[in-house]
Amino acid sequence: MTRRVAAMAVASVALISGCGQVGPPPKDFATEDAVLAMRIQEGGEDSSYLVLVSPKGKTRAIELDRVEGAAISWTEDGITTSDRSHDYVIDESGLTANERTSGGDERETQHEWYRVPVGAGTLIGFSPEDGSKDPFVTYIDGDSGKATTRVSPYGQTSTAAVCGERVFSSGRGTDTKAFEDDSGSIPESQLNRAALTSAYPHDGADILSTLEPSTFPGTTSPCVDGIVYEGWENDADQHLVRVWNTAKETPAAQVAVDHEIVYPEDDHSSRIGGPDRVTVSDGQLFWVVSNTMWSAPLPTTEAAPIRARKVGFLEGSVGLDAEVLAYSSHHAYTVTNESDLHERSRRRSDRVWTELTELSLVRTDLATGKASLALEVEVKDVDFPTKDTRVTALAINPEWLAENSE
Numbered sequence: 012m013t014r015r016v017a018a019m020a021v022a023s024v025a026l027i028s029g030c031g032q033v034g035p036p037p038k039d040f041a042t043e044d045a046v047l048a049m050r051i052q053e054g055g056e057d058s059s060y061l062v063l064v065s066p067k068g069k070t071r072a073i074e075l076d077r078v079e080g081a082a083i084s085w086t087e088d089g090i091t092t093s094d095r096s097h098d099y100v101i102d103e104s105g106l107t108a109n110e111r112t113s114g115g116d117e118r119e120t121q122h123e124w125y126r127v128p129v130g131a132g133t134l135i136g137f138s139p140e141d142g143s144k145d146p147f148v149t150y151i152d153g154d155s156g157k158a159t160t161r162v163s164p165y166g167q168t169s170t171a172a173v174c175g176e177r178v179f180s181s182g183r184g185t186d187t188k189a190f191e192d193d194s195g196s197i198p199e200s201q202l203n204r205a206a207l208t209s210a211y212p213h214d215g216a217d218i219l220s221t222l223e224p225s226t227f228p229g230t231t232s233p234c235v236d237g238i239v240y241e242g243w244e245n246d247a248d249q250h251l252v253r254v255w256n257t258a259k260e261t262p263a264a265q266v267a268v269d270h271e272i273v274y275p276e277d278d279h280s281s282r283i284g285g286p287d288r289v290t291v292s293d294g295q296l297f298w299v300v301s302n303t304m305w306s307a308p309l310p311t312t313e314a315a316p317i318r319a320r321k322v323g324f325l326e327g328s329v330g331l332d333a334e335v336l337a338y339s340s341h342h343a344y345t346v347t348n349e350s351d352l353h354e355r356s357r358r359r360s361d362r363v364w365t366e367l368t369e370l371s372l373v374r375t376d377l378a379t380g381k382a383s384l385a386l387e388v389e390v391k392d393v394d395f396p397t398k399d400t401r402v403t404a405l406a407i408n409p410e411w412l413a414e415n416s417e
Contacts, residue, residue, distance in 0.1 A: 038106055039105050040106045042089060042101055045063035045065060047064035047408070047411075048062070048092075048405070049402050049405055050092065050402070050403045050404035050405075051403070054401075055399070058074050058076060059403065060072045060075070066411070068386060072395040074395075075092070076095040078121060079122045079123070080122055082123060083126075084126050084127075085407060085409060086133070086409065087409060088100075088156075091126070092404070093111075096118075097111060107156045109158035113147060118147050118149075118160050120140055120147075121140045124138065124166065125231055127171050133150070136167065137166050138166065145162045148161060173234060174257055235309070237258050239257060240253075240254060241253045241255065243285050244285030250271070250272040250274075251286075254267070254268045265312055268310075270315060272317055273318045280300070280321070281301040282300045282303075286298035286305070288336050288338075290343075294308070294309055295307065295308060296309050296310070304321075304322040304325055305320065322377065323381075325343060326345060327373070328347050339407075341378065342375060342376055342377060343377060344372060344374055344385065344405065345405075346388075348367060348369050348370050348371075366398045367400050369390060372386040373385060
């Protein structure tokens with residue numbers, strides 16, 4: 012690792028002591044044996060907590076400035092997450108705080124839109140804190156831990172898809188320029204990795220801009236063999252899957268094809284909101300609507316209805332409300348404070364919504380819908396708030412996922 016040669020910027024992040032005071036930046040806050048990372052937010056507060064959890068459920072936490080939609084990525088190079096003015100990298104050596112600047116100016120945010128792995132790094136899109144300024148993106152190099160930020164119209168969009176080392180975005184209009192059109196601040200060696208482009212500009216238009224961004228931040232769409240699958244809901248409350256063909260020279264009529272989702276007539280599950288958290292596993296498309304997971308065969312590039320199969324209900328009364336869901340190859344992971352997957356003493360249900368008295372990581376098999384307990388988190392005598400809190404982001408150690416995938 013060369014990350015430790017990077018400068019450790021002064022940041023608004025600190026270990027939380029027993030008296031609740033924020034100390035100096037904890038440069039020695041490392042991943043150690045952590046297998047789970049969460050952002051936990053206390054109601055009405057301007058801060059958020061990054062919580063790392065060991066295989067035995069023990070926790071360590073640091074406090075960050077709150078950012079709406081702030082996510083966590085976890086790759087073989089470590090963890091990344093952000094606050095208003097910094098992008099953090101945490102690995103086995105400790106914490107690197109990259110102060111976010113572009114063109115000599117500080118870039119502060121109150122809203123993160125997406126965080127996706129691209130090549131050997133991670134790309135994040137942000138809205139500016141000052142609404143009169145332009146959105147921007149940050150690319151964190153996985154090898155060095157260095158963060159590079161630049162103004163980009165593609166920063167402020169809620170949908171992103173990664174195909175190889177190319178990233179595709181819905182954009183904000185038909186006149187947006189490709190990321191690499193104005194890439195002077197990105198080192199040439201990182202252009203391909205950091206490029207956030209339109210899928211294929213037809214007559215100068217961004218073909219992904221015809222679909223309005225989804226409601227929730229953090230939405231990403233899967234890409235399989237150059238085809239992007241995106242769930243959405245039209246004005247008639249119909250649920251659809253849009254299939255984007257990212258191959259160049261694709262005929263315009265075949266670039267974006269919509270498939271209406273047909274749900275079972277005898278199913279009365281809540282379907283408020285469009286299909287969210289789309290993923291692909293074993294040739295099947297999966298998505299979530301109101302805590303219920305659905306699947307269907309992968310749609311083709313020819314328009315036709317797709318028939319949904321109900322996979323099951325996802326437990327996630329703390330996390331899924333905030334769109335917190337992590338996928339592995341064959342499982343979905345959620346966090347919940349109410350589970351009958353293991354024996355506990357009498358649950359104090361009168362306190363469950365005001366005080367976090369229990370917390371579990373639940374694994375749901377994508378093929379069968381069967382849920383099982385993956386990890387129980389210890390929430391007694393912890394260094395983060397447990398009253399009026401919710402989990403707002405989730406990431407899992409990829410090595411632990413590989414070892415515990417069955």
